[in-house]
Amino acid sequence: MHRQTYADGILPVKLIMLGEDMAKAKLDILYPCPDTIKINFSGQWQTGRQIPSRPDIEKLTQDGAIRKLQFESNGLTFWDSSVVVFVSGILKQCEPAGITVDQTGLPSGAKRLLTLASAVAPKTGADKNSDADQFLARIGDKGIQVHSSILMTFEFIGDLTLSFGRLIRGKAHFRMADVYELLQECGWKALPIVSLISILVGLILAFMGAVQLRLFDAQIYVADLVAIGMAREMAPIMTGVIISGRTGAAFAANIGTMQVNEEVDALKTLGLSPIDYLVLPRVLVLVLMMPLLCLYSDLLGLAGGMAVGIGMMDIPYIQYLEHTRQAVDITDFSIGLVKSVLFGFIVALSGCLQGMYCGRSASAVGLATTSAVVIAIVYIVVADGLFAVITNMIGI
């Protein structure tokens, strides 16, 4: 019997017309001879419809009396892979039981599929997860991963240092056009989002302070709170986080995709160092642009705070400005700017590092991008904590 084929769209109609009884997949077990068992397929055998459960051959062998298995499929009106899967399951049961299987009664297409499926013996020892299932092995694997990623980071920082050396000696090759483009990308194109977040952070600081300070009738100190908060902490941290999500992620995705497309290899084989060509300009640009963005964020944050102070708490703006001027000096702004340089370095480093060591697949690029952002934010917060301790120790 040949497999019946239907044009698209005809099959469901045909099935309905056949009626429920004809359409049902049926299985009969017959015993034509004392040592032979025959499996008779009939009706519609279609994946997704209900088909009979597979018989347990061991139970049917009648204590070893059955030595042969045959098939019959004359009553089959439609069949697909469901028959093949069904039969291959039976074959697996017959082999250990020592029952000879005669496949002649099967549809010829099904026989061919069965032959094709058994043509190549399953690869032995291909169970890749056998070791990983063990708890200790998993811990070991993780340990090795962490160790190699630490080594990788140091190697990368070392390469970058050498690249700086080449830059100073005027031997680093990169395109100035790339630098201009990056300056634009990390500079004025980031201004809208930095503006929005900075104004809002200024507003939030002012509101938060106002609620508490009103209790002591000391609303005017909102100006101090906003100024110190923005200059020392919030401006560098918020720009760092924004830039890591915006630019750090873009660096990782960009370099990662270049890695996937063999573009990084093409640079290497041209004798150009990818660190000089791709990483160095990005690090330089971010280290240069971050303090500017931070300063901009400072100003907008102060403006946001001032809007709350003047608009909602009726503080005269001269008084607000005067308080701000007294609250912060150049040291506070400098601390913020130094932090922002460091944060810029962290963002560029983590973005470029993840991109350079990206695997060669689409999912690897996604992973690199995510890691770049997460790692940058974690290190920004850690570095900020260290700064807080150090500035406290030296009393500034």
Next chain:
Amino acid sequence: MHNKTQTKTVPHITVSNLTMTYGDYVVIRDLDFTINRGDVFAVMGGSGCGKSTLMRILIGLKSPAKGSVHYQDVNFWEMSESGRNKMMQRMGILYQSGALWSSLTLAENVALPLEQYTCLSKNGIREFVTLKLALVGLAGFENYYPSEISGGMRKRAGLARAMALDPDVLFFDEPSAGLDPISAKMLDDLIIEIKESLGATIVIVTHELPSIFAIANNSIFLDTATRTAVAAGDPKKMLKTSNNPNVIRFLTRGDKIAKQ
């Protein structure tokens, strides 16, 4: 473009006792072969036999676990990194995907090697770029970005970039992969044309039989099962004389199995 007079028997690349590994896994061991100057040399073998890894070693992207690669008399992997970088400037490589720098136009892609390693003026570079793109049939596409052209055009643009510095040796990684038969044939013809006019040695990593028979005059066959080279020489002769069943099966697409 320079034309070099060459005799066919001058060794250009000599690989001795080369073993390649990925971690602990040995991909290919004890490889010995010589590529003569002016050869079109095919590295053949089934998928996963180490063809691409061998190419990465030859072009300086991956160091061998053991053995040596000599370019003429120079041991490639024992040179300093800067020396190796200098040698790499004399190689042109066409990657499987073309590997054009996606942020640059075709003209900028071809111009980059020239800007880095020649003292040509801007106009000089522009003329060079126009010529190289015209050679691969892409005149007029100077200002297109790689994402704006077809796969076959990207490969040809990759070839123009590989030829930018008139290299001594050109490497091709699966040049016809992903191309329709006509584009593949055009690329083969282009390779032959370039070899004859530029006089470069050409190394092709491929499993495309029509290309192998059409253009290669020398080859090795890497065998996955034994992890070594089981045959070497002219592929057409190899087909007639080889006794290795894997080689014959490969060269006849499995139609003919060698008599044991």
